[in-house]
Amino acid sequence: MKFELDEDHRMIADLARRFVDDELVPLEGRVLEREIAGEGLKLTAQERARVDQVSRDLGLWGLDAPEDVGGTDLPAVAMVAVNEALGRTIVPWVLPPDSPNLKMLAATVTERQREAYLAPYVRGETISAIGISEPGAGADPAGMRTTAVREGDDWVLNGRKIWITKANVADFTIVMAVTDKEKGARGGISAFLVDRDAPGFHVVRPIPVIGAETLYEIALDDCRVEGWKLLGTEGQGFAPMQLRLATRRAEMAANAIGMAQRAMEMMIDYAPQRVTFGKPLSERQTVQNWISDAAIRIHAARLMTYDCAWKLDQGRDVRNEVSMIKSYALEMAWEVLDHAMQCFGAMGMTREMPLQQMAARIRLMRIYDGPTEIHNWVVARNLLGTRA
Numbered sequence: 388m389k390f391e392l393d394e395d396h397r398m399i400a401d402l403a404r405r406f407v408d409d410e411l412v413p414l415e416g417r418v419l420e421r422e423i424a425g426e427g428l429k430l431t432a433q434e435r436a437r438v439d440q441v442s443r444d445l446g447l448w449g450l451d452a453p454e455d456v457g458g459t460d461l462p463a464v465a466m467v468a469v470n471e472a473l474g475r476t477i478v479p480w481v482l483p484p485d486s487p488n489l490k491m492l493a494a495t496v497t498e499r500q501r502e503a504y505l506a507p508y509v510r511g512e513t514i515s516a517i518g519i520s521e522p523g524a525g526a527d528p529a530g531m532r533t534t535a536v537r538e539g540d541d542w543v544l545n546g547r548k549i550w551i552t553k554a555n556v557a558d559f560t561i562v563m564a565v566t567d568k569e570k571g572a573r574g575g576i577s578a579f580l581v582d583r584d585a586p587g588f589h590v591v592r593p594i595p596v597i598g599a600e601t602l603y604e605i606a607l608d609d610c611r612v613e614g615w616k617l618l619g620t621e622g623q624g625f626a627p628m629q630l631r632l633a634t635r636r637a638e639m640a641a642n643a644i645g646m647a648q649r650a651m652e653m654m655i656d657y658a659p660q661r662v663t664f665g666k667p668l669s670e671r672q673t674v675q676n677w678i679s680d681a682a683i684r685i686h687a688a689r690l691m692t693y694d695c696a697w698k699l700d701q702g703r704d705v706r707n708e709v710s711m712i713k714s715y716a717l718e719m720a721w722e723v724l725d726h727a728m729q730c731f732g733a734m735g736m737t738r739e740m741p742l743q744q745m746a747a748r749i750r751l752m753r754i755y756d757g758p759t760e761i762h763n764w765v766v767a768r769n770l771l772g773t774r775a
Contacts, residue, residue: 390693392465399461400468402445403482404475410441411478415741418478423738428479428599438480443511448483452509453493456501463634463696467641471689474645477744483511487635488561491517495578495619495627504559504580516557518548518581518605519628528563528628529572533607535564535579542579542617544587544610550755554590554603558583562607567622578624580616587611598747632756633699633709639752640692640716644685646745647720650727651681653742657731668730677726684723688716707769710762718759721749 392400414434422428430438442448451466452458461469466486473481492505492515507513524530533546544564554560560581567575581588587610594602619627655678658669668674695708724746728735735742753759767773 390690392468396461396465396468399447399450399459399465400472403447403469404472406442406445406447407472407475410438411476411480414438414478415476419739419741419744422599422744428477428744430478430480435480439483439511442482448511449509450482451486452484452489453505456506456509458509462700463637464693464700467637467689467692467696470638470641471645471648474642475649477741477748484508485515486638487631488515488517490634491561491578491627491631492618494630497615499615500580500618513558514553514556516551516553516560517631518551518554518560518562520550521547522549522604529576529625531563531565531576533562533564534568535566535577535612538611540614542612542614544579544581544607544612546607547591547604548607549602549604550594551603551605552600554605555593555601560588560605561618563624563628564607570622572625574622576624576628577621578618578628579612580618581607581610581612585610585612596751598744598751600748600751629706633705635756636709636713637692637696637699639756640688640695640712643716643720643749643752644688644692646749647681647685647688647723650720650724650742650745651678651685654678654681654727654730661732674730677723677730681723681726684719688712688719691715707766710757710765713757714759714762714766717749717753721746721753724749 391397414430417434418428418430446459449458450469451461451463454460469482489508492500492508496505504513508515519528519531521531521533524532531546533544533548535542535544544562546564548562551560560583562579562581563576564579565571565575566577569575587608589606589608591604591606594604596602618624654674658674658678659667661668691708692712695705695712698705698708724742728742728746731740731742734740737743
C-alpha cells in the first residue's frame with residue numbers, strides 16, 4: 388500500500404499550495420474589509436482577472452477534466468491535495484471548472500453535448516449550476532417532485548429547485564427531474580441541460596445564508612428543453628448524480644482538512660506569543676491538547692480522504708467511505724476551528740480574521756450535500772443491512 392503521491396501529482400499539489408499562499412491568502416484582508424463594509428465576500432474584477440490569469444498560466448485549469456477536451460485528467464487522489472490547498476483560504480475563488488459538475492458531464496455527454504457544453508466548460512468559458520434539492524426534499528433526492536414530460540421532440544419541465552449555488556450567473560443548470568413516477572429513483576429520474584434563457588426557467592429569489600454566501604431558488608414553469616439536451620440515458624440520471632455527489636463530498640472533505648490545517652498552524656504560531664498570567668499559551672495543557680488533537684484528527688481525516696479517493700479512482704462503490712469522510716472531516720474541522728477561535732480569545736471573534744469566515748463556511752458545509760446526521764445514518768444503515 389502506497390501512502391505518497393506520484394512525483395507528477397506531488398508537483399501539481401505543491402504548485403497549487405504555492406499559488407494559494409502567494410496569490411489568494413494575500414487578498415484575504417481586502418476581501419474581509421469588503422465583507423465588513425457590507426459589500427459581500429468577493430473579489431474585484433481586477434483581482435479576479437489577475438488570479439484567473441496566474442492560475443491559467445501555471446496550468447492549474449482543468450486539472451481533472453478529460454484530456455480530449457483540454458484537461459489534465461488528474462485522478463481523484465491528486466485532487467485531494469489540490470482541494471486541501473484551496474481550503475486554506477477564505478477568498479471566494481475556485482479553479483475552473485467546478486469538478487463535481489464536470490465529472491457528471493464527462494460521464495454522460497453525447498458528442499454534441501461535449502462540444503456545446505463540456506469543452507467550453509473545461510476552457511473556463513461557461514459557469515454551471517445543478518438543481519437537485521427541492522422545498523421539502525433536501526437530503527432525500529429520491530423524493531423530488533419536479534417532472535419532465537415528453538412533448539414532441541422536446542421535454543417540458545415543471546417544478547422548483549432550491550439551495551442552488553451560482554444559479555444567478557450560470558450559463559446552464561443541470562436539472563434533475565422525474566421522468567417516470569412509478570420507478571422514481573430506481574430508473575425514473577433523468578438529468579437535463581437547461582440554458583439560462585430557456586423558456587420557463589426563472590431564478591425566483593436569492594437566499595442569503597451564513598458565511599456571506601447566497602444560494603438561489605429556481606422555478607421551472609413549462610420549461611421547454613430540446614430533446615438533445617437530455618443528459619445521459621432517460622431514467623438513469625440517479626447514478627451519474629451520485630458520481631457528482633461523491634466527487635463533491637470528497638472535495639468538501641479535502642477543503643475542510645485545509646481549513647483545519649491552517650487553523651492549527653495559526654494556533655501553533657500564536658500560542659508561544661500570547662502570555663497569560665505569566666506563561667505563554669503554548670505551556671498551557673489545554674492549548675497543547677487542542678493542538679495535538681487537531682494534528683491527530685487532521686492526519687486521520689487526510690488518510691480517510693485519500694483512501695476514499697483511491698477507491699473512487701478504482702471505480703469501486705464508495706458510498707460508505709464518502710459518507711464517512713463527509714461526516715468525519717467536517718465535524719473535525721468544526722471542532723479545530725472552534726478551538727482556534729478560543730485560543731485567540733477576543734481576537735478570534737473578530738471579523739478581521741479568517742477564522743470566523745472559515746467557521747461559518749464549515750457550519751454551512753455540515754448541512755449541505757447531506758447533513759452529518761444523514762451520512763451517519765447511511766453508514767449505519769448499510770452496515771446493519773436495513774436498506775429498504
